[in-house]
Amino acid sequence: MEVVSLLGEMKGKMNFEETELRLGLPGNISKLKSNIVNSGATNVNGKRGFAEAANVDLKLNLVSSKGDGEIVDQAAESEEIKNLLGGAGSTDSVVKPPAKAQVVGWPPVRSSYRKNIISLQKAATKKGDEENEKVMSSPMGATFVKVSLDGAPYLRKVDLKMYKSYQELSDALGNMFNSFTIGNCGSQGMMDFMNESRLMDLLNNSDYVPTYEDKDGDWMLVGDVPWEMFVGSCKRLRIMKGAEAIGLAPRAMEKCKNRT
Amino acid sequence: MSEAQAQMSEDDADLAAAAGGASIRTAVVTTGGDYSSPYPDQVLENVLENVLIFLTSRRDRNAVSLVCKSWYRAEALTRSEIYIGNCYSVSPRRAAERFRRVRSVVLKGKPRFADFSLMPPDWGAHFAPWVIEMAEAYRGLEKLYLKRMNVTDDDLAVMARSFGNFRELVLVCCEGFGTAGLAVVASKCRQLRVFDLIEAEVSDDDEVDWLSCFPESGTCLESLIFDCVEFPINFDALENLVARSRSLKKLRVNRFVNLEQLHRLMILAPQLTDLGTGSFSPQDHPIDQEPDLVSAFTACRSLVSLSGFRETVPDYLPAVYPVCANITSLNFSYANITADELKPVIRNCHKLQIFWVLDSVRDEGLQAVAATCKDLRELRVFPIDATEDNVGPVSDVGLQAISEGCKKLESILYFCQQMTNAAVISMSNNCPDLVVFRLCIIGRYRPDHSTGEPMDEGFGAIVKNCKKLTRLAVSGLLTDKAFSYIGQYGKLVRTLSFAFAGDSDLGLKYVLEGCSKLEKLEIRDCPFGDSALRSGLHHYHNMRFLWMSTCRVTRQGCREIAQQIPRVIVEVFRWNQILEEGEKSDLVDTLYLYRSLEGPRADAPKFVNIL
Numbered sequence: 108m109e110v111v112s113l114l115g116e117m118k119g120k121m122n123f124e125e126t127e128l129r130l131g132l133p134g135n136i137s138k139l140k141s142n143i144v145n146s147g148a149t150n151v152n153g154k155r156g157f158a159e160a161a162n163v164d165l166k167l168n169l170v171s172s173k174g175d176g177e178i179v180d181q182a183a184e185s186e187e188i189k190n191l192l193g194g195a196g197s198t199d200s201v202v203k204p205p206a207k208a209q210v211v212g213w214p215p216v217r218s219s220y221r222k223n224i225i226s227l228q229k230a231a232t233k234k235g236d237e238e239n240e241k242v243m244s245s246p247m248g249a250t251f252v253k254v255s256l257d258g259a260p261y262l263r264k265v266d267l268k269m270y271k272s273y274q275e276l277s278d279a280l281g282n283m284f285n286s287f288t289i290g291n292c293g294s295q296g297m298m299d300f301m302n303e304s305r306l307m308d309l310l311n312n313s314d315y316v317p318t319y320e321d322k323d324g325d326w327m328l329v330g331d332v333p334w335e336m337f338v339g340s341c342k343r344l345r346i347m348k349g350a351e352a353i354g355l356a357p358r359a360m361e362k363c364k365n366r367t
Numbered sequence: 368m369s370e371a372q373a374q375m376s377e378d379d380a381d382l383a384a385a386a387g388g389a390s391i392r393t394a395v396v397t398t399g400g401d402y403s404s405p406y407p408d409q410v411l412e413n414v415l416e417n418v419l420i421f422l423t424s425r426r427d428r429n430a431v432s433l434v435c436k437s438w439y440r441a442e443a444l445t446r447s448e449i450y451i452g453n454c455y456s457v458s459p460r461r462a463a464e465r466f467r468r469v470r471s472v473v474l475k476g477k478p479r480f481a482d483f484s485l486m487p488p489d490w491g492a493h494f495a496p497w498v499i500e501m502a503e504a505y506r507g508l509e510k511l512y513l514k515r516m517n518v519t520d521d522d523l524a525v526m527a528r529s530f531g532n533f534r535e536l537v538l539v540c541c542e543g544f545g546t547a548g549l550a551v552v553a554s555k556c557r558q559l560r561v562f563d564l565i566e567a568e569v570s571d572d573d574e575v576d577w578l579s580c581f582p583e584s585g586t587c588l589e590s591l592i593f594d595c596v597e598f599p600i601n602f603d604a605l606e607n608l609v610a611r612s613r614s615l616k617k618l619r620v621n622r623f624v625n626l627e628q629l630h631r632l633m634i635l636a637p638q639l640t641d642l643g644t645g646s647f648s649p650q651d652h653p654i655d656q657e658p659d660l661v662s663a664f665t666a667c668r669s670l671v672s673l674s675g676f677r678e679t680v681p682d683y684l685p686a687v688y689p690v691c692a693n694i695t696s697l698n699f700s701y702a703n704i705t706a707d708e709l710k711p712v713i714r715n716c717h718k719l720q721i722f723w724v725l726d727s728v729r730d731e732g733l734q735a736v737a738a739t740c741k742d743l744r745e746l747r748v749f750p751i752d753a754t755e756d757n758v759g760p761v762s763d764v765g766l767q768a769i770s771e772g773c774k775k776l777e778s779i780l781y782f783c784q785q786m787t788n789a790a791v792i793s794m795s796n797n798c799p800d801l802v803v804f805r806l807c808i809i810g811r812y813r814p815d816h817s818t819g820e821p822m823d824e825g826f827g828a829i830v831k832n833c834k835k836l837t838r839l840a841v842s843g844l845l846t847d848k849a850f851s852y853i854g855q856y857g858k859l860v861r862t863l864s865f866a867f868a869g870d871s872d873l874g875l876k877y878v879l880e881g882c883s884k885l886e887k888l889e890i891r892d893c894p895f896g897d898s899a900l901r902s903g904l905h906h907y908h909n910m911r912f913l914w915m916s917t918c919r920v921t922r923q924g925c926r927e928i929a930q931q932i933p934r935v936i937v938e939v940f941r942w943n944q945i946l947e948e949g950e951k952s953d954l955v956d957t958l959y960l961y962r963s964l965e966g967p968r969a970d971a972p973k974f975v976n977i978l
Contacts, residue, residue: 210892213866214753215482223677224751
């Protein structure tokens with residue numbers, strides 16, 4: 108789910124392109140848009156090579172039963188290693204997993220505990236003072252926000268500090284809610300779902316729009332502001348159906364006008 | 368032995384009795400005025416009923432129930448606590464029909480590997496059918512202990528309004544409920560003494576201020592544990608609650624309670640025996656002068672258990688010195704502290720029996736523990752960085768030190784990046800009382816880092832020398848040899864966990880054929896296939912469950928098992944897997960097999976296949 112390009116698509120539909128306000132660097136959005144177009148072009152039939160599939164596979168496996176949306180970095184190599192070591196007994200043929208590679212559920216530490224410890228780690232390396240946001244954030248720097256998808260039967264929570272960009276966040280959200288949206292795919296199956304253009308069709312057809320509630324209690328479209336500003340001001344995320352989001356854009360513009 | 372086996376064997380007992388011609392006369396109760404001399408069996412039943420009241424161990428009671436029908440009935444009438452290790456092994460109705468006067472229920476749902484994201488959400492283990500049955504059958508229910516169950520707010524509401532004398536609620540690793548459910552329990556269960564949420568996932572979507580819902584006039588609360596709650600609470604309500612709960616002995620607050628607030632609570636409750644300190648860091652912009660924590664801790668003369676330290680600012684650690692000499696349990700597993708920060712605390716903890724810590728304290732910290740804590744029974748060392756790496760902060764050095772210093776050790780859970788056989792062997796020799804040995808070498812397939820050998824000999828020594836061992840978890844590079852040791856020497860072992868280990872089917876065969884007391888076997892990513900699976904056919908009905916994920920077991924193999932053993936449910940599931948293009952795999956992703964008196968469960972989600 109490419110948040111920013113979705114935004115672009117939606118705005119196109121609503122003819123807001125000319126009045127599109129960006130507080131980030133100009134040209135950002137169009138660059139990202141073109142990336143999507145390019146990768147869409149290279150994945151004509153939606154099928155990916157082994158390594159990519161393995162990556163994707165591992166990512167999907169990470170929808171934890173706690174549903175916290177934590178994303179663990181995966182290396183495609185760990186999938187290969189699992190296959191290689193099927194019958195290996197001698198130490199010679201052991202391929203040491205690359206440092207920082209991780210496997211689902213390994214080591215066996217409870218996911219909620221891991222989440223807490225990750226926050227501790229970040230706190231330990233944090234320097235200087237951070238903006239004092241009381242947005243459900245602990246003194247040590249995690250920023251958990253609730254994410255709801257209109258029509259999904261449950262809420263999720265994500266720690267915005269785990270991501271460095273809208274891209275990462277949108278990937279994470281896509282993973283979290285894929286089991287729900289796959290249902291809407293009908294008989295397409297997973298492979299097609301992972302095709303980004305197909306994914307965008309699905310999401311565009313369903314008119315899903317990511318929005319967030321900011322510090323002031325206003326609902327804004329995701330992607331307007333630079334990432335750091337977003338993390339600092341986002342209180343809650345809601346992926347809503349396009350029809351409901353129509354009213355947002357003018358307000359967003361107003362706010363931005365007031366800010367600049 | 369469990370419920371299920373007791374039931375099955377009881378059928379046998381019936382048959383034997385009928386065949387042998389032994390008549391079991393039921394006790395006759397006379398009406399009217401006469402007193403007729405009681406039948407010998409009636410005497411027996413009276414004696415049994417009076418003696419049985421003193422039998423509390425469920426294993427003893429299971430044994431008693433197998434003797435004959437009248438013993439079975441007497442036992443069923445006098446059992447007040449039922450323990451159901453797998454909620455799907457027996458239906459609520461069946462349990463309620465056999466045991467009619469139950470005041471305490473222990474109910475466990477998902478297998479442990481569900482904690483590590485290896486089980487899809489919505490798999491099951493719903494509390495709802497149980498609470499509905501108990502609401503009718505056990506109106507006198509007082510205690511409920513649920514582990515890894517899915518509990519909804521509605522379930523809690525049913526519970527709260529159905530059991531007038533309800534006293535203890537303990538939810539461990541449960542999820543599905545939120546603040547609304549907690550509020551109902553707090554307000555309706557006026558006799559509540561224990562309200563413990565342990566590692567539970569509580570949602571705050573409803574944002575109900577549950578702490579304000581306890582009875583205004585005063586509560587009977589003795590234990591309030593909510594350190595796992597991941598959202599802010601109403602501190603004023605908490606303070607007020609502690610003030611009006613004069614029986615409170617255990618209080619574990621969550622990380623949204625800072626040091627200043629903790630101080631206020633401690634002043635109100637110096638009688639605490641068990642304290643969870645919350646964040647253990649000061650509020651962001653301290654306005655008042657620093658609270659006198661040292662006095663607060665000094666006043667807690669009865670404190671024996673300390674935990675929390677969720678966001679520890681080490682400067683404040685000295686505040687706990689006054690209680691160190693008395694504490695028997697210390698949980699530092701959230702405290703990112705160094706060896707130097709640990710030492711001044713630990714060197715006073717002579718009575719410490721249970722110690723949980725983060726590996727940030729390094730081998731050096733563990734050496735300090737070994738030097739002081741001679742009475743240590745349980746040690747858990749958790750990893751602050753769980754990624755696989757060549758070197759970590761704790762290693763065989765720490766384990767060796769602990770084995771030499773803490774000879775009374777009974778239970779250990781140790782995460783590290785590297786280990787040696789020598790250290791493990793040393794522990795097996797120094798700590799003969801070990802009951803639980805769980806070593807997790809985070810680097811998969813990692814051999815002994817000094818000799819390059821597999822870790823077979825180390826684990827072999829553990830099963831050989833630790834004669835009381837009942838639980839074992841292995842890791843590192845292991846060949847089938849390790850499993851042959853386990854099968855050969857692990858005669859008392861009840862719980863085994865294997866991951867990324869073994870060479871072939873032989874490994875699992877050794878274990879299934881050798882470990883006659885095995886009840887719970889959890890395996891992931893090992894090269895065990897159908898042939899190994901078959902070697903356990905004689906034993907599965909004696910186990911609580913078998914879990915195998917990402918092994919080499921096929922659908923056909925699982926089907927055979929399902930067909931050959933009655934009363935064992937074979938669940939097979941595969942989720943979030945993308946098949947390679949053209950990959951036709953009969954390999955099963957996850958096999959979860961458990962015995963059950965009921966047939967296949969009706970609440971299985973679509974991705975679960977019951978063979």
